[in-house]
Amino acid sequence: MQITIIGGSKGTGSQLAAQARKAGHEVTVLSRSGNAPEGVHVVRGDATDPAAAGKAVVGADAVVVTVGGAKGVPNQRAAVTRAVIEAMKKEDVQRLMVQSSLGAGDSGSQMPAPLRIAMKVALAKPLADHNEQEAAVQSSGLDWTIVRPTGLTDKDPTGSWQALQTSEPGTLRGSIPRADLAACMLGLLEDAASIGKAVGVSS
Template sequence: MPFRRGVIGQGKEGTRSPGPRPIRKETAHDRTRGQEGRGNRPNDGPARPVHPHGGPPQGRSRGACETAADTPRRPLCPPRAPQPLRGHAQLTQPILIIGATSGIGACAVDEAASRGLPVRAFARSAGTLDKTDLVEPVAGDARSAEDIGAALSGTRAVIYALGIKERLSMLWEEETLFSDTTRVLLDAMQAGDTRRLVAVTGFGAGRSRSAMSALERIGHRAILGKPYADKDRQEAMIVESPLDWTIVRPVILTKGSRSGKLKVLRDPASWRNGLVSRRDVACYLVDAVEDDLDIRADVVLAR
């Protein structure tokens, strides 16, 4: 009975089997096969380094405070050990927080200290703060070039969080606090070594005004027109500076705790009004310093 053509080596009935294969001696090449991983094969070149934070060395695109629909929600601002500065220098320089005794500034002091980050807390009433291993109170006037220059010395970054108390006279009185203090700060930063500035203004300042409805603009101009005209001047000065700035515009502020629902709106098409807690805002401010978020960009913070 003739053999039918079949698959060599299957050994089925009616097929030709070539018999046992000759034993081949193991070579050095055989011993190394299967041990070569991706990036270690001869033609692959060196393995790519992995950044310790999972992102590019120049900073992450999303901070610990933010939530996103396409990522699992994480606890808002978990305490973290100090991270190294770019250039592998150890993080020993303090963050200068201007307006450190009230509102967002006070929350930013608490947030930074909770992460183990050194803070220089600057305000006229800084004497009311307790000095600790991480918090250095510095009393001074933000309009004084001498005071700001001294406070700025040896700092890593500046968080500008000055505000004004609501009062009836702000309906008609011209406001210059924001532009005056920002001019002093920018001059001092450009004359020194501190390049990073994270400045809080507000929703409705600068180009975010175009995101308001017509009704919102009417009410905003009637009540906050004078202070926000000065915030417009402040933002223009920051944008024209050569510093590594970020302009942060929170929407309507609340006294609540951190919500875990902070949204950092980067696309102007997504800008909108709403509510956000001061502690949520403070969390983003410290993230922006730690992770170099949104450099030379303006964002809106909302829930």
């Protein structure tokens, strides 16, 4: 599979790029820094630039958006996601996965009870960005999957995780190593049953 990762120079995106490459996929990363794991094709540019986004997604079987917020730029995640969706439509690429956050959309009930109020207050702006991002994804007409991780850490991977839809019983734990999240995302990307679903993920 040819996978394009938007924001794959660090964090979860970098982990996903490295794991996908190791699994035998062809990987392209679009990032402003131009950094990427070894063996990965790099497109340097701003994902909100239609030319850069188009160049990155051309020929892709799947696109994954893992960008974070940008200082001084309101709703950066949503802006990037909308630009990527438009580029995908122009290049006739259907499969989209977006890294959102637990607490976005209807996922508040999946959060550990002590964190629910604190998260809503402390992360009000990022969650508003993610809500706008998710709305763009869900109305895109593409084959989408939304992944909502809990708090991300750089701890060693455990090789296991919980992945729950809001329609399923249970709550999620408070964190997950980025490497485990990347492994979960790669598995969901390869699973057609995840299309049209939003999944909360934690250790």
